[in-house]
Amino acid sequence: MADLPEILDEPATEIDLGPLPMLMGYALRRAQLMMFEDFHARFAGEDIRPAQYSVLKVLELNPGLRQNQVSAALGIQRSNFGPMFDLLEQRGLVERRRPDGDRRAFALFLTEGGAAMVARLDRLVEAHEAKFVARIGGDGKVKLRTLLFQLAQE
Amino acid sequence: MADLPEILDEPATEIDLGPLPMLMGYALRRAQLMMFEDFHARFAGEDIRPAQYSVLKVLELNPGLRQNQVSAALGIQRSNFGPMFDLLEQRGLVERRRPDGDRRAFALFLTEGGAAMVARLDRLVEAHEAKFVARIGGDGKVKLRTLLFQLAQE
DNA sequence: TATTGTTATACTCTATAACTATA
DNA sequence: TATAGTTATAGAGTATAACAATA
Numbered sequence: 001m002a003d004l005p006e007i008l009d010e011p012a013t014e015i016d017l018g019p020l021p022m023l024m025g026y027a028l029r030r031a032q033l034m035m036f037e038d039f040h041a042r043f044a045g046e047d048i049r050p051a052q053y054s055v056l057k058v059l060e061l062n063p064g065l066r067q068n069q070v071s072a073a074l075g076i077q078r079s080n081f082g083p084m085f086d087l088l089e090q091r092g093l094v095e096r097r098r099p100d101g102d103r104r105a106f107a108l109f110l111t112e113g114g115a116a117m118v119a120r121l122d123r124l125v126e127a128h129e130a131k132f133v134a135r136i137g138g139d140g141k142v143k144l145r146t147l148l149f150q151l152a153q154e
Numbered sequence: 155m156a157d158l159p160e161i162l163d164e165p166a167t168e169i170d171l172g173p174l175p176m177l178m179g180y181a182l183r184r185a186q187l188m189m190f191e192d193f194h195a196r197f198a199g200e201d202i203r204p205a206q207y208s209v210l211k212v213l214e215l216n217p218g219l220r221q222n223q224v225s226a227a228l229g230i231q232r233s234n235f236g237p238m239f240d241l242l243e244q245r246g247l248v249e250r251r252r253p254d255g256d257r258r259a260f261a262l263f264l265t266e267g268g269a270a271m272v273a274r275l276d277r278l279v280e281a282h283e284a285k286f287v288a289r290i291g292g293d294g295k296v297k298l299r300t301l302l303f304q305l306a307q308e
Numbered sequence: 309t310a311t312t313g314t315t316a317t318a319c320t321c322t323a324t325a326a327c328t329a330t331a
Numbered sequence: 332t333a334t335a336g337t338t339a340t341a342g343a344g345t346a347t348a349a350c351a352a353t354a
Contacts, residue, residue: 028182028302029190032182057171062169079347083315103354106312129177132178136301144305147294148185150294151185152188222335232336233338233339236336
């Protein structure tokens with residue numbers, strides 16, 4: 001290969017990432033990974049993942065939804081939703097009931113234990129949010145949300 | 155189960171996601187997925203993934219780095235970096251050379267073909283960025299970057 | 309025929325430990 | 332003993348197609 005630089009005996013210690021940190025997708029991913037790491041750590045004690053929390057929260061606010069409604073609302077493939085929901089059901093946090101009108105479907109509900117779990121998780125989420133609001137301020141959070149919604153529009 | 159709502163014959167059509175869309179991590183993830191989808195689509199023609207682009211870009215700016223330097227700088231496990239780099243090497247975009255001083259290590263370089271690839275990818279990245287800057291404005295991008303960096307600080 | 313949910317499968321990304329060859 | 336890189340493996344997360352039961 002011609003015109004390629006010589007092999008250095010002492011490689012650069014300062015690595016130039018060039019435009020990468022300035023790319024919105026790159027900065028977005030970095031911040032998101034950091035927030036998810038904190039989220040995971042806080043939820044580890046309850047053994048709940050972010051996606052599981054979103055399912056529990058949706059059932060709390062919308063009892064009786066069908067599986068396909070919950071999975072569609074949260075962007076989860078219905079084929080992946082079933083096994084994930086099984087785990088929550090085995091832990092007694094949720095339950096499936098056959099609605100009278102349609103014997104193909106399941107209506108989904110939180111159990112009392114699930115409702116108690118959501119209450120605990122909500123407090124963890126508040127602490128999680130507060131940690132990061134402390135870094136950008138309440139107005140920063142509003143501004144950030146506005147920008148992110150505009151980015152994701154359409 | 156006591157105190158659980160009745161099964162509805164007609165499930166809610168409007169699904170309440172409650173506080174989820176207001177959570178920073180949720181909005182962050184949604185925006186990031188949208189941007190990565192656009193990124194992926196633009197790069198599909200060149201068959202390059204975001205992580206591969208970041209490797210090519212780092213080698214363009216820092217020729218001769220060792221594998222562990224590149225992988226550490228980009229947050230990639232060294233055990234995963236090797237096979238990924240193999241693919242780029244098989245396509246003639248990069249090459250490994252043995253440095254004189256250390257016969258365990260490899261110094262990594264772009265080939266001429268790799269440099270040409272980076273030039274094409276840079277134009278795709280510019281168009282990608284422009285699409286989203288159009289939604290939030292140049293000042294919006296600066297503000298977003300500031301907020302994301304503050305979120306990810308430390 | 310269409311819909312609800314399940315099963316099987318596969319692909320990507322990521323993470324860890326054990327191994328080799330050099331240092 | 333430590334380091335550079337490789338190999339094997341495993342776990343999430345995500346995606347598609349085919350299927351059974353019911354509508």
